Amino acid sequence: MNDAANSLYEANPADAYPVIEWIKRTGASVDETLAAWKDGKLAELPVGRAWDVVRIPTFEGWEVVRQLCALRLTLGPVLHTQLGVEVLVPVGSAEDWDCPGFTVLVVGDTIDVPHPAVVPPHTQNARSWISAPRGEPTLTDAADLYGAYLSATATMTRTSRPGR
Template sequence: MDADTSTILVEHLKEHGLACTDSAEQAVTVISPRNSKIFTAVGGIDALGEWDPGELATLPVGTVCDVLRMERARGCRTVSALSAAGAAVGPVLHSPGEYIDVLVPVGSLDDWDLGGATVLPKNAPLRIPHPTVVSPKVVKARSWLVPPQGATLTEGIALYEAYAAVGASLALEGHPDVDS
């Protein structure tokens, strides 16, 4: 993307009330299901573009964020532990199959070695609802448990520590299927 195009895009996003930075290097493509147009957004998770709240958008993993998928019960306990520890908690998505996805900065899960959770591969399509679709509202079996707000993402190291602590706690409680 050339500088003129980037400037025009940034101004367009700002005119429509989307938070963004002025850096073309942080561009990400989001496919809008409303009209099959591709929106290029600049900045963080808060600049995904506009789409029909009744549809899902596709965010390629590794462009704006990486994603850790975990079983819902352990994931909710992990998010609660993060919050109780005073850590910043970014977007958390409830996905089909009783999983939750936690969005983290790109590269912060590169050394993940704990079992029971999956680091989604780079460029995997993450289907996300509009930021206003917050649980208990659901669109196509997805909703935000923690909606995208600003540019906050959960730090990978904080997520790792909370996930390990919850795993240890579950093991002490006698849960037989805990990989820690």
């Protein structure tokens, strides 16, 4: 383990192992990821090995998260970024979706992530975890996400009509 990993472990021993395991599952370098975080930078992680990413426009994304939480459905890691809300889902579970308004990132894509401790109201380079990665490999179920997205967009369409 390098100095970055050691400092993470010393700062918060209970959280070090799960964070390191979460990084390893992506195939990224643990040392490089921890070093980036130690230097106050975002870490670039590959998509398509441990998870894929569904990027939803910000307004709709927050409504989707709200609905998933209200229904008490499993919510895995979720990022708030300048590009929208990014939800981590099982690999291959969303690649054939064709709904307008969101983007599916798959193998070959990357995302830039802050340390899992960066949660609202804090941000790092305009990124913050809405739901931070935890030790267990919990991901948002793609079918639940899809249903919440359709419901959120339908709800927003109904409430944004004139006269309502």
